[in-house]
Amino acid sequence: MWTMFAVLLSAFLIFHSGFADASTRSSASRETFIQHLLERMSPEEKVGQLRMRFVGYERPESEVLQTIGKGQTGAMFGMAPRPVLRMLQEAAVNHSRLGIPLFFGFDVVHGHRTIFPISLALASSWDMEAISRSARIAALEASADGLDLTFAPTVDLSRDPRWGRVAEGLGEDPYLASRIASVMVKAFQGIAPDKPGSIMACAKHFALYGAVEGGRDYNNVDMSLVQMYQYYFAPYRAAIDAGAGAMMVMLGSINNVPASADSWLLRKVLRQQMGFSGLTISDHGAVEQLIEHGVARNGGQAAQLAISAGVDISMSDTFYGSQLPAQIRSGQVSRRLIDEAVYKVLAAKYDMGLFEDPFRRIGKALDDPVDPHSEGRLHRAQARDVARRTFVLLKNRNAVLPLAKKTTIAVVGPLAKSTQDMLGTWSAIGDKAQAVSVYEGLERVVGSAALIYARGANVTEDKDVIAYLGPSEIEIDPRPASVMIEEAVQAVRKAEVIVAVVGEARGMSHEGASRTSLDLPGHQPELIQALKATGKPLVLLLMNGRPLSIGKELELADAVLETWYAGTEGGNAIADVLFGDYNPSAKLVMTFPRTVGQIPSYYNHLNTGRPYRLNEERNYTSQYFDATYGPLFSFGYGLSYTEFSLSQMALSSNVMPRSGGISVSVNLANTGQRDGETVVQLYIRDVVASISRPVKELKNFQKVMLKAGEQKVIQFTLDENDLKFYDAQLHYVAEPGEFKVQVGLDSQNVKEQSFELR
Numbered sequence: 001m002w003t004m005f006a007v008l009l010s011a012f013l014i015f016h017s018g019f020a021d022a023s024t025r026s027s028a029s030r031e032t033f034i035q036h037l038l039e040r041m042s043p044e045e046k047v048g049q050l051r052m053r054f055v056g057y058e059r060p061e062s063e064v065l066q067t068i069g070k071g072q073t074g075a076m077f078g079m080a081p082r083p084v085l086r087m088l089q090e091a092a093v094n095h096s097r098l099g100i101p102l103f104f105g106f107d108v109v110h111g112h113r114t115i116f117p118i119s120l121a122l123a124s125s126w127d128m129e130a131i132s133r134s135a136r137i138a139a140l141e142a143s144a145d146g147l148d149l150t151f152a153p154t155v156d157l158s159r160d161p162r163w164g165r166v167a168e169g170l171g172e173d174p175y176l177a178s179r180i181a182s183v184m185v186k187a188f189q190g191i192a193p194d195k196p197g198s199i200m201a202c203a204k205h206f207a208l209y210g211a212v213e214g215g216r217d218y219n220n221v222d223m224s225l226v227q228m229y230q231y232y233f234a235p236y237r238a239a240i241d242a243g244a245g246a247m248m249v250m251l252g253s254i255n256n257v258p259a260s261a262d263s264w265l266l267r268k269v270l271r272q273q274m275g276f277s278g279l280t281i282s283d284h285g286a287v288e289q290l291i292e293h294g295v296a297r298n299g300g301q302a303a304q305l306a307i308s309a310g311v312d313i314s315m316s317d318t319f320y321g322s323q324l325p326a327q328i329r330s331g332q333v334s335r336r337l338i339d340e341a342v343y344k345v346l347a348a349k350y351d352m353g354l355f356e357d358p359f360r361r362i363g364k365a366l367d368d369p370v371d372p373h374s375e376g377r378l379h380r381a382q383a384r385d386v387a388r389r390t391f392v393l394l395k396n397r398n399a400v401l402p403l404a405k406k407t408t409i410a411v412v413g414p415l416a417k418s419t420q421d422m423l424g425t426w427s428a429i430g431d432k433a434q435a436v437s438v439y440e441g442l443e444r445v446v447g448s449a450a451l452i453y454a455r456g457a458n459v460t461e462d463k464d465v466i467a468y469l470g471p472s473e474i475e476i477d478p479r480p481a482s483v484m485i486e487e488a489v490q491a492v493r494k495a496e497v498i499v500a501v502v503g504e505a506r507g508m509s510h511e512g513a514s515r516t517s518l519d520l521p522g523h524q525p526e527l528i529q530a531l532k533a534t535g536k537p538l539v540l541l542l543m544n545g546r547p548l549s550i551g552k553e554l555e556l557a558d559a560v561l562e563t564w565y566a567g568t569e570g571g572n573a574i575a576d577v578l579f580g581d582y583n584p585s586a587k588l589v590m591t592f593p594r595t596v597g598q599i600p601s602y603y604n605h606l607n608t609g610r611p612y613r614l615n616e617e618r619n620y621t622s623q624y625f626d627a628t629y630g631p632l633f634s635f636g637y638g639l640s641y642t643e644f645s646l647s648q649m650a651l652s653s654n655v656m657p658r659s660g661g662i663s664v665s666v667n668l669a670n671t672g673q674r675d676g677e678t679v680v681q682l683y684i685r686d687v688v689a690s691i692s693r694p695v696k697e698l699k700n701f702q703k704v705m706l707k708a709g710e711q712k713v714i715q716f717t718l719d720e721n722d723l724k725f726y727d728a729q730l731h732y733v734a735e736p737g738e739f740k741v742q743v744g745l746d747s748q749n750v751k752e753q754s755f756e757l758r
Ligand code: BGC
Pocket: 077, 107, 151, 204, 283, 284, 511
């Protein structure tokens, strides 16, 4: 059947010169091609295109192969070796009546085979080039494994670190997350999604998933329209503007309406207002879950609601397949509605280049890698370089770091030898056997004779938590906590410095992994106290996927380095930073609260009518009386081994005409002893407006490298667009009046000037 199709296709190829070049293809040829195909499809075949099924790693189930052969499955998700994908694709193109190829989607979130740091860490690098490189490599590796689409980037903003999926996101700030969303989409897709080494990006989860109430996964989102439009929608918009071919719909509900049944969200906001013309894909089983949500009585109603709302593809589908064909025939669901959705699927396949060559990423059997896990397929040097750019130095008393390479180091902690945790959540096809632990990374530099190891504690000993994470996700030493701590204390006595690798097991910062506490779990706090009591300098290496309330540990430690989950080359990258071969340059993209009770805690908050002010009477001000005001660490914070200072901030004018702009300059100096990079951050505050505006909002930044002793004038420009916001009627406006401009190396310690928009 594919042959017939190929004939049709080649007719188009001959007729439309330049067809093979995506950039010169006319949309008319794409439309004619798809329309022609649509006209020939039966209701079952149309609905088939709207169904995505799971691919098992082993040989596919015969039922799956049969439905593909009947043209009743349009796409697969999950990961399987190329021969399995080939078998599935052959079933589609050789056995189904119209030979329409499948596409294969997978969660390639922060690397595919070579695992890069988790997305929250990548964002913390504020390094667009490094982030782009990581996504480009992920696309190359994923396409070489036969994949056509990634369920990434995850662009859900979040202000709630209890939500386990903050690890997958890009932090709390709309501007920074938008910049990164755009960079990642472009890197995944390359020049175009059909080019060699490119895959289509499916940004997710539309929309607002990061704002689930209480940080409890899958919960309702209760949010004002101003919050949505001003903040949370921004990164999805950026992904669309960057050309993302697909968008995943979030599982939960917004203001009581499940997203997969929300035509306001998917038709008005996504299609009309944001101008998205690509493919929408439900999240896993979302159509079925409309029954649990209590908006559908049965499968028929669920399918009808979702397709009407604008969900094109149903992931892990049952109801589209079982219900829609009859509903089309009876007229309950209009053909136009179905055709619109099928059109989007076929257009996406067209854009992926699958009609030209269904095997363009799966390749020929002859070319299948003998060993898919071979070292030669990894990009280790790149992973190491990117990873070290993501570590945030939170404290460095008496310049304990970097360590001298001749030091005897006690390496302690439940995560010190873990390679699995190093890969982090959603680590695609990353192989823990190929990952470098902290211990190994240090050993490669100083040799095993300089290292003394003790586990010291388990990440957790809570039986319910262990059962929840699953036995393969957490390693437990059965010895009593006191014995393990004592062993660590003895080990430490022989060392000059302690490096304690503590944090969360990776499964704790994952989908469905919400926490009520942000403290270090298990006996790790006691371990740290005992280590401190030895009087040896104490370096904490944190491995975690969310902000933690580590106030006590911070006081005890001499140095704290936040390393997140750093990926395949994590241990080597950490060693680079610990020994000073790389000077840390990352900055937090999510506020670290002092206690879980301060959530939501975010830098771009409103002032309120009774703001708390340092050194003033606290009563009747907006704060918690039983905790120190403010977070432990603010957005944008991060130290370096060198010192940077800002001076001579100046504006080109203190009046901005509407059609014009102003420039902001500041002198940045590296006043320390080492070369290093830092992030100069530009914030604004709209002092008086028709609605309350945040105390500050990031509007631009530059990551700058300076040699020791070097200085540089950093320039930014601001124009009217930077001052716009959504007012109470959701008009996007810049209102005249006074604005403050702030520049800083974090969001709190800033230099400030004012100007007026006229
Ligand atoms: C997650 C998505 C993911 C999908 C497919 C779902 O449970 O919410 O983010 O893309 O599974 O793996």
